Amino acid sequence: MLLKLVLPLAAALAVFSTPVMATDAIEETMARVIPDAEADSIRETPMAGIYEVRYGTDILYVSGDGRYLIQGNLVDLDTRENLTQAALSGVRADMFAAIGDSELVTYSPNGDTRGVLNIFTDPNCPYCREIHQDLPEYLAAGIKVRYLMFPVLGRDSPEIMDRIWCADDREDAMDRAKEGDKLNDIDGSCATPQDQHMAMGQQLGLRGTPALITESGQQMSGYQEPQAVIERILGSN
Known part of the structure; x- marks a missing residue:
């Protein structure tokens, strides 16, 4: 959706062609170009003169002089860190917390x-x-496993998921x-919470399970x- 806004947005931002674009100026311009959505955050990036503008799990980059807009991943070539994915990881972490x-x-x-470990399942x-069969290994390693609904694979999947959530013993x-x-x-x-879980999965760009x-x-x-x-989880803590 945001991809279609690149050219008109770049043209609108060109109005603010000062050496340094203030955050409130970026916010004002984005509000005009994307009136139906409010940016969740606008912040400077380690790249001089470039601002990160985030809408949910969509990230755009805007130059400080208002002339350029960038879509894609911002990578620190010295550290090899994908700064865009790092930012999105933070967003996802907050969502599940x-x-x-x-x-x-x-x-x-x-x-x-x-x-x-949070798992969208059907x-x-x-x-x-198969992942559920691995549950004892996760638990033995001290990993708490939390399931969310994403019933998309079978006609009766939504009904079964509702029955799980309505059960006296959900784990059983x-x-x-x-x-x-x-x-x-x-x-x-x-x-x-099936509708909420589905909406969250769609926001995260899920196309299937797990x-x-x-x-x-x-x-x-x-x-x-x-x-x-497990190594990935423990290595990031």
């Missing part, structure tokens, strides 16, 4: 929690079932669903070897 364990299907380790997803219901149980004995008519997001906001798609994920 705002969701309490009680709102999800949460599996906690018996001992100390050393990290958290009951009809075969790779999701999830375990059963991962074994192919349709949970027809559970009334799924309670209020669930999707894994670590506590630090790193995002991975598809089945991942548990040891590699």
